[in-house]
Amino acid sequence: MHFIPKTAALLLSVQLISAQVFAADYRDNPFTLTYEGALSANVAGQVNIHPVRYQLNNIEIAANVYTPAGYNATNKHPQPKYPAIVIAHPNGGVKEQVAGLYAQRLAELGYIAITADAAYQGASGGLPRNVDKPAHRIEDIHGMADFIAQFAGVDHSRIGLLGICGGGGYALKAAQTDKRFVAVATLSLFNSGRVRSNGYMDSALDTIQQRLQSASAARAEEAATGKVRYVGDAKLSDAQIAALPFELYRQGFDYYWKTHAHPNSSFRYTESSLLSLMNFDAVSNMDLLQQPLLLIAGSKADSLYMTQEAFQLASKAASKQLYLIEGATHIETYWQPKYVSQAVRELAKFFGGTLQGPLPSTASQKDE
Structure with missing residues (x-):
């Protein structure tokens, strides 16, 4: 029997969730999860969080x-093992937000899924806080694979990778060399280096050298005095957010600061x-990326150009697919029920076809 996840029960459960406010207050959840429908307790025989x-x-x-x-x-009796999915969260995000939502949905389909806070960020250690270097984010992905491959019940030969937003860009880089990842998917891919260099939608090309001079001075100040300079932590009013030129940023402030x-x-x-x-x-x-590749993005996302570029350049992938969620923006793929259900459906088909193998008997009984 091959591992072909069933999606009907999941899609029905998503449709039954109210679409009015697809969010939850982290303070009301024992695991501080922020998404509607999040696990609030571990119950025997059901999807659990560890x-x-x-x-x-x-x-x-x-x-x-x-x-x-x-x-x-x-369970000490010999049994087939589970495929696993490593999930890399967006820039500025943490494991309790969109990465957790997709991890839970994939667990509902029969996968063991892991999502971790990046080193120097979230609840993970590392000083100074909020260092955001690509090498660290890529190493975080390798580290999740290290851990989940040894987790009880995981088939280490069937590990998939899902990167969301900035985590999508880092997922591509991690999978280029780490062939433990049998299949790679991204959702609303964000090329952090290109944006930090060129500006969003290449809007800051004329200030590259100026910003590099400032970053160099910040590095020198850290070395000389230990003082750390931060960027990206401005507190904006609703009017200032509404005036931002890009929809990703307007909706991003709403998602990360409010809902x-x-x-x-x-x-x-x-x-x-x-x-x-x-x-x-x-x-x-x-x-270098020669595994099967699935790229998912909203058709209305102003970040779509980054997904399209990755798709075009993935010339050596064993197979590649670009799936556009009609009508969705970048941030809406994080939480809108109808868009999340579409993304999960495509992920189920993709990983179901690339991480094939026998189902554990318990999961098989649930799905049949």
Whole structure:
């Protein structure tokens, strides 16, 4: 029997959730999850969440592992193992937001899923806080694979990777060299290096050298005095947000500051990080990525150009698919029920076809 996840029950459950406010107050959830329909307790025989911590390069990483209904780590009888999905969160995001939502949905389909706060961010360790360097984010993805491959019940030969927003760009880079990832998917891909260098939609090309000078000065100040400069932490009024030129940023402020706010989530990052960010391109060396690839984005997303570029350059992928969610913007793919259900459906088909293998008997009984 091959692992072909069933989506009908999931899609029905998504449709039954109110579309008016697809969010939840983190203060009302014991796991501080921010999305509507989030797990609030671990119940035997159902999808469960397991907060875990592990060491990665002497930094403590905080992660959540979601397990399918019927999962039993203490079962001593030989049984087929579960495929697993590693999920990389957006820039400024944390594991309790959109990454957690997609991890839970994938666990409902029979996968073991892990999402972790990036090193130096969220609930993970690392000083100074909010360092945002591509090498660290890529290493975070390798580290999640290290951990989940050894998690009870995981088939380490069937690990998939899903990167969301900035996590999508870092997922492409991680998978170029880490062939433990059998299949790679992105949702609303964001090429952090290109945007930090060129500006969003290439709107800041004329200030590249000026910003590099400022970042260099910030690095020098850190080395000389220990003082850390931050960027991206401005507090904007509703009027200022409404006046922002890009829909991604307008809707992003609403998502991260209001509807799905979490105290560990922040737009701020060390200015010296720009020395690494502005020299990074998520879609360089794409010939190294030879696994099956699925790129999902909203048809109305002003970030779509980054997904389209990655798709064009993925010339060596075993297979590649670009799926556009009609009518969706970048941020709406994070939470709108109708768009989330479409993305999950495509992920189910993709991972179901690329991470094939026998279903554990408990999951099989649930799906049949």
